[in-house]
Amino acid sequence: MSRLSELFEQKNKRVLNVYCTAGYPHLNSTMEVMESLQKNGADIIELGMPYSDPLADGEVIQNSSLIALNNGMTIDALFEQLEKMRPSIHIPVVLMGYMNPILQYGLEDFCKKAKSVGVDGLILPDLPLFEFEQVYGATIKSNDLDFIFLVTPETPETRLRKLDSLSSGFLYAVSSSATTGTDKDFTKVAMYLERLKSMQLKNPFLVGFGIKDKASFDAVNVFANGAIIGSAYIQALSKEKDVETTTKTFLEGVLSN
Amino acid sequence: MHLFNELTNYQQPTEEGYYGQYGGAYIPEMLYSNVETLKNQYLQIMDDPAFKAEVAALLKDYVGRPTPLFYAERLSAEIGAKIYLKREDLCHTGAHKINNTVGQIILAQRLGKKKIIAETGAGQHGVATATVCALKGMECVVYMGEKDIERQAPNVARMKMLGATVVPAKSGSKTLKDATNEAIRAWINEPDTTHYIIGSVVGPHPYPDMVARFQSVISAEMRTQLKAVTGSALPTHVVACVGGGSNAAGAFYHYLNEPTVELVAVEAAGHGVHSGMSAATTQLGSTGILHGSKSIVMQTKDGQVVEPHSISAGLDYPGIGPLHAFLYASKRGTFMSATDEAALQWAFHLSEIEGIIPALETAHAFAVLPEMNLKLTDVVIVCLSGRGDKDLATYMQAMDMK
Numbered sequence: 001m002s003r004l005s006e007l008f009e010q011k012n013k014r015v016l017n018v019y020c021t022a023g024y025p026h027l028n029s030t031m032e033v034m035e036s037l038q039k040n041g042a043d044i045i046e047l048g049m050p051y052s053d054p055l056a057d058g059e060v061i062q063n064s065s066l067i068a069l070n071n072g073m074t075i076d077a078l079f080e081q082l083e084k085m086r087p088s089i090h091i092p093v094v095l096m097g098y099m100n101p102i103l104q105y106g107l108e109d110f111c112k113k114a115k116s117v118g119v120d121g122l123i124l125p126d127l128p129l130f131e132f133e134q135v136y137g138a139t140i141k142s143n144d145l146d147f148i149f150l151v152t153p154e155t156p157e158t159r160l161r162k163l164d165s166l167s168s169g170f171l172y173a174v175s176s177s178a179t180t181g182t183d184k185d186f187t188k189v190a191m192y193l194e195r196l197k198s199m200q201l202k203n204p205f206l207v208g209f210g211i212k213d214k215a216s217f218d219a220v221n222v223f224a225n226g227a228i229i230g231s232a233y234i235q236a237l238s239k240e241k242d243v244e245t246t247t248k249t250f251l252e253g254v255l256s257n
Numbered sequence: 258m259h260l261f262n263e264l265t266n267y268q269q270p271t272e273e274g275y276y277g278q279y280g281g282a283y284i285p286e287m288l289y290s291n292v293e294t295l296k297n298q299y300l301q302i303m304d305d306p307a308f309k310a311e312v313a314a315l316l317k318d319y320v321g322r323p324t325p326l327f328y329a330e331r332l333s334a335e336i337g338a339k340i341y342l343k344r345e346d347l348c349h350t351g352a353h354k355i356n357n358t359v360g361q362i363i364l365a366q367r368l369g370k371k372k373i374i375a376e377t378g379a380g381q382h383g384v385a386t387a388t389v390c391a392l393k394g395m396e397c398v399v400y401m402g403e404k405d406i407e408r409q410a411p412n413v414a415r416m417k418m419l420g421a422t423v424v425p426a427k428s429g430s431k432t433l434k435d436a437t438n439e440a441i442r443a444w445i446n447e448p449d450t451t452h453y454i455i456g457s458v459v460g461p462h463p464y465p466d467m468v469a470r471f472q473s474v475i476s477a478e479m480r481t482q483l484k485a486v487t488g489s490a491l492p493t494h495v496v497a498c499v500g501g502g503s504n505a506a507g508a509f510y511h512y513l514n515e516p517t518v519e520l521v522a523v524e525a526a527g528h529g530v531h532s533g534m535s536a537a538t539t540q541l542g543s544t545g546i547l548h549g550s551k552s553i554v555m556q557t558k559d560g561q562v563v564e565p566h567s568i569s570a571g572l573d574y575p576g577i578g579p580l581h582a583f584l585y586a587s588k589r590g591t592f593m594s595a596t597d598e599a600a601l602q603w604a605f606h607l608s609e610i611e612g613i614i615p616a617l618e619t620a621h622a623f624a625v626l627p628e629m630n631l632k633l634t635d636v637v638i639v640c641l642s643g644r645g646d647k648d649l650a651t652y653m654q655a656m657d658m659k
Contacts, residue, residue: 051560051561052429052561052562053429053434053547053548053562055284055285055438055441055442055445055548056285056287056445058442059428062428066428066429069561074559075559076559098546099283099546100545100546100547100554100556100560100562101559101560101561102560103544103545103546104543104545104558104559104560105560125285125286126283126284126285126546126549127283128281128282128284130273130281130282131281131283149286150285150286150287151286152286152287152289152290154287154289154290154448155286155289156290159289163286174286174287
């Protein structure tokens with residue numbers, strides 16, 4: 001059983017996935033950030049592989065990507081950093097990124113290397129359903145990596161069920177059609193999440209985009225299995241205090257009762 | 258990759274938008290519904306007789322089509338071939354870009370959209386979009402690289418005068434690539450009410466095909482006009498500059514399936530193809546994904562998109578439309594390039610011998626004529642895609658340095 005499936009078997013409420021950009025704020029911050037996230041209550045770590053043209057991301061993650069690239073972060077450098085992450089990092093780790101750098105690296109090599117360092121799954125927002133089924137999906141699956149599709153309030157039901165059936169680990173429910181780091185009207189979001197919950201999907205679903213604090217985390221957890229926080233954490237890290245203090249304060253805020 | 262049908266008809270990508278291995282729609286799920294609606298409806302809307310009539314009437318009475326096909330006598334004598342100029346510079350707003358925006362604004366109305374967004378490089382597409390938005394009373398927001406806003410000040414002023422909001426793109430290289438990213442992000446944030454008018458034959462399917470079809474009026478007219486003066490609709494060569502490739506797509510379109518017509522695409526070499534300051538995508542790029550389609554992309558070995566360079570903002574783009582990538586890979590197209598210096602020189606030369614001041618982008622197309630080994634019997638059409646008013650500051654600077 002994959003680490004993600006195991007996690008959701010043990011915990012299917014208030015699962016917290018925290019995103020951070022690999023190589024941010026400093027090239028060698030990646031492991032320190034991951035250890036800190038694990039220690040302070042994150043259930044899943046989503047590592048962003050920085051890209052020059054991140055279409056689905058808002059300003060905060062764009063800036064962190066640019067800084068990480070300028071720090072010298074590459075896919076090779078990331079795999080080198082992750083080589084010794086297991087077993088000290090015991091929670092699931094998923095990589096988020098865009099297709100172009102992965103195609104240049106070679107998808108087969110990328111998947112093999114990711115699996116060998118202990119990565120559990122992939123989130124690739126610009127890999128659509130058609131191309132996944134026709135070309136790329138088989139390589140990802142044959143390397144035993146979970147693949148997590150995004151769904152939105154506008155995704156028609158038949159397509160949503162298909163995306164669910166092709167996903168494993170969890171489903172990424174985008175709170176509304178928007179780039180990351182945009183504020184949301186949570187009453188509208190609630191109706192959509194209620195619908196998702198009632199669909200009895202194969203996968204648990206985590207809500208992302210616009211989750212930034214305790215209030216928004218609690219709000220989506222009424223229906224979802226958990227949530228993904230990205231921009232708000234990156235913003236906290238950008239204040240340049242030490243990683244551990246920042247992460248502890250941030251996650252305590254989100255997870256407090 | 259053999260999963261996508263080999264094309265026998267260059268005018269028709271597969272249902273999923275592939276020209277050979279290039280094309281497709283590599284978009285985040287947030288854009289799926291919008292792009293899917295467009296994909297399912299664009300051909301039907303464009304085939305509707307009422308739609309066709311509405312577009313044709315505007316192209317005639319508002320844009321000023323058909324644009325002339327002009328025999329350039331002195332240029333022909335100098336080069337040693339019969340050279341005709343397709344005068345897209347005489348279109349309303351000064352370039353071919355309006356052929357596409359006229360079509361897309363009416364299509365946006367049919368789709369029930371209230372707001373238009375667009376990206377622009379040189380500002381020609383931004384102006385053409387702002388113009389049709391004013392005409393149809395639609396809200397218009399144009400994303401433009403901060404660097405381009407500086408070097409294309411007259412077009413920024415025109416857009417504002419036409420009632421558009423110009424939003425500077427401050428990320429990355431602050432040029433066309435980044436303006437396109439910002440426009441796509443804006444579209445992701447407001448997909449229901451907004452139509453995105455892409456200005457070139459780039460972006461996710463169906464944009465490359467849709468924009469090529471709207472621009473194809475250029476070569477449809479060429480055929481009729483050339484036949485009237487020479488007795489044959491077929492030239493030996495069609496020459497056009499290529500950034501994303503919209504004027505080239507339009508000029509090539511009705512010749513794509515005519516194997517005797519050589520299609521010459523001219524890219525911007527900047528300071529020289531291998532100078533590190535260039536935008537010659539087919540020469541420097543490799544297969545990649547940019548702005549929602551698979552094509553040829555200028556990138557590092559790590560797959561980060563490279564910041565290109567060209568003196569002309571309209572060609573300063575690290576990608577190329579998937580149709581052109583396929584023309585390059587299949588060798589149906591001949592790809593050449595011209596440097597900043599050659600383009601500048603030809604902008605002056607064309608002004609002096611034909612009395613036509615071309616846009617800097619367009620000047621690139623003329624710069625390759627002496628290198629084409631043309632014969633006296635060759636009949637060449639150069640797509641004169643735009644006029645040079647917007648580049649006067651650059652031209653004035655060049656004159657000061659002489």
